[in-house]
Structures are given as structure tokens and as C-alpha cells.
Amino acid sequence: MTQFARVSILVAAVALTTLAGCASTQKHESTGQYMDDTAITTKVKAAIFNEPMLKSAEINVETFKGRVQLSGFVSSRDNIDRAVAVAQGVSGVTSVANDMRVK
Template sequence: MITAKVKAVIFNETTLKSAEINVETYKGVVQLSGFVNSQAEIDTAVRLAREIKGVKSVRNGMERK
């Protein structure tokens, strides 16, 4: 359920439309991976994931293209 919510909020964020972000969740810990265009996109994705109810922490594995 958390994974779906994180994916939805990231997909609906206009600044992340070109990003290729994968989301996995285990016991409230969200792992973000994939490729984005800038550090700002990484920061935005992490912030959005942290705002989802039930997320205990966010691990960032995203890289800039």
C-alpha cells in the first residue's frame, strides 16, 4: 500500500515527469532507485516519499543521468 502511494505522488509531481524512479517498501522503509536529471529531483522524490503516512524512513539509491 505504501509503495502504491509513493509511486502515485511521485508520478503526479510535474517536476519528476522525466525521472525513472523505482519504489520498493519493506516494513515502512522506502527504497528509491533509478535515474533522475538533477539533485533537486532527488530531493523532491525523497521529500514526497517521507510525507506519506506509514513511511518510517527513506533510502535513496537514485543517481543523476
């Protein structure tokens, strides 16, 4: 086997390993998806904070592949409904899971 063939095989193996490591699965995000989800989380948190009705609420936001999960405590059922509506209005959000509780 020539030196060129060995180097070519090594480069191909490294490239395939790198690409496979960045791919997403059902339980893991790719690097790009992680960055998108981080941006969505930030936008949802900002939208909730800027909503006067929800300013003092204790709402946690997590995003996985565009699916936003809201958890924490609010003072009324209206606040829960408003938080879900605000989250659904953010671009990039595919669905919203509501795990909030009334205190």
C-alpha cells in the same frame, strides 16, 4: 488417550504452526505487513507521478516494513531531493533510503 484428546492436540498443533508461519522476522514480513507495504509503495509511486518535476523520472520504489527505497535515474540533484521529500510525506513511511543517480 481418548479421541477428544487426540483431536485437541492435533488442532492445537495446526493452529500453532499456522500462526508461526504468518509471523514476521527481521528478513521476512508478515502477511499484514506485506499488504501495508504494498499500499505504501502504491501511494509513493502515485505521489511521485503526480509531482510535475518528477513525472519523466525513472524512479523505482520498494518498501519493506515501512522503509521506502528509491532507486533509478533522475535529471538533477533537485529531483532527488524532491523525490525523497515526496516519499517522506506519504503516510506509513518510516524512513527513505536514497539510491537514485543523476543521469
